[in-house]
Amino acid sequence: MAERKQKRYFRLTRSERASIERELGKRRPSARDVARDLGRSPASISDEAKRNRTVARGPGKGERAGDAPEDACARLQAWPWTCNGCQHRRYGCGKALRCEYSAARAQTLADGLLSGARRGVNAKEYDFERAMATIRSDVARGLSPAQIACGRADRFKVHPTTIYRWIAAGYAGMSDAELRRKVGYKPRREPSAAKPTSHGPERSYKAFSALPEEGRARAAEMDTVIGLSKDSQCILTLYSRPCKGPGLPASAREDVERRCRGARHAGKSDREAPLPAPVRARPHGQRVRVLGHGGPRALGLPRDGPD
Missing domain, CATH: 1.10.10 (Arc Repressor Mutant, subunit A)
Structure with missing residues (x-):
């Protein structure tokens, strides 16, 4: 070579x-x-x-x-x-x-x-104990390791990262809990109680569950899907319990058509929005979506909850 x-x-x-x-x-x-x-x-x-x-x-x-x-x-x-x-x-x-x-x-x-x-502290025991006593008193005053390293440079030369490691290692009985910027105390506010719904307790799901089985089977559950509060349209979803007919009960369907016609007359748009046919029946019931104008308030319906 x-x-x-x-x-x-x-x-x-x-x-x-x-x-x-x-x-x-x-x-x-x-x-x-x-x-x-x-x-x-x-x-x-x-x-x-x-x-x-x-x-x-x-x-x-x-x-x-x-x-x-x-x-x-x-x-x-x-x-x-x-x-x-x-x-x-x-x-x-x-x-x-x-x-x-x-x-x-x-x-x-x-x-x-x-x-x-590289293990251990690069200092004599007496010098290290004196430096740690100074660091602990400065931390108790609220100073950060960077401020301590800069202000005590004439007494001992140490990098702020080294001070962080000494504190994290538990030297001189210290811990990260004594660092002001690492641990802060701010009590949290207690969670507020749930606000009452706009439709009242008589139209809540709890009231619906209290109905007898025959009453729940004849009921039609409704829910609305909207975007922003300023939107003029929303989607109304109806859920009917298992029944013999292929679609909604006649009384429920007539009620939906009547409310949709009233919502179209109340809104700014006069376009006709025909009621779509309900989807195919499934074992758990039938669903139908109706596009209405004016949002759920124009339909006279709550945002959620059974009917």
Whole structure:
């Protein structure tokens, strides 16, 4: 591979660790060759192999291997620090300790080490307690974390997001309930009682349910469908209980025709709106829709409810 220019230090990537694993699999690996190909220093390659090698056999298998004992193999006490390229790796090795380097395991160990280094608060215990006491008093005064971070910059430097995380974590016995903009107290109004309908209780569904069975069977339920209050037309839906005839009872039909004729004369439009024929009878009854002018009030009907 072409020699790469050595660059500033940053964390090794998964592909670079895979290159180190391939080089360690050789009989005579060279840290300088890998460092030249990756643009790293030979010390970084050697430290990576020693730091992230794992135990291959015996107690603690799969865990990070520490310093090798004095009676361990010479390959484990100096470069290449592992048994990857040893000819006795599978058979003929009488040593108790065996170490190997895997790019996948090394990446996992490196990520865990970085995550563990970021845990905790980046401050001494005394300084942190003093800062939290100041933050708590400022929050009790009604200040936001942004105002605290800006106003207390001379005493401690912390980002407002960090203050939010400290409060959410419960440091110094605090919680989000103490933040004025996160928790507000506003009593809700009690729900108001239902307004009485315009048609009165005698034409309500409760009154209809109180009728005897014969009275409910002869009744015709009506409902209106309208859009805006200023509309001049509405749809009247009639529902008749199961009966012998194919349509509505004659008395109910005559009453609907009479009301529709009165609504047309009362409205602004003089166009004739013929009464459509009822739909085909179904097991639960018949329905018919009538287009009237002037809305439900012109028909003398309530917006909903049985008749």
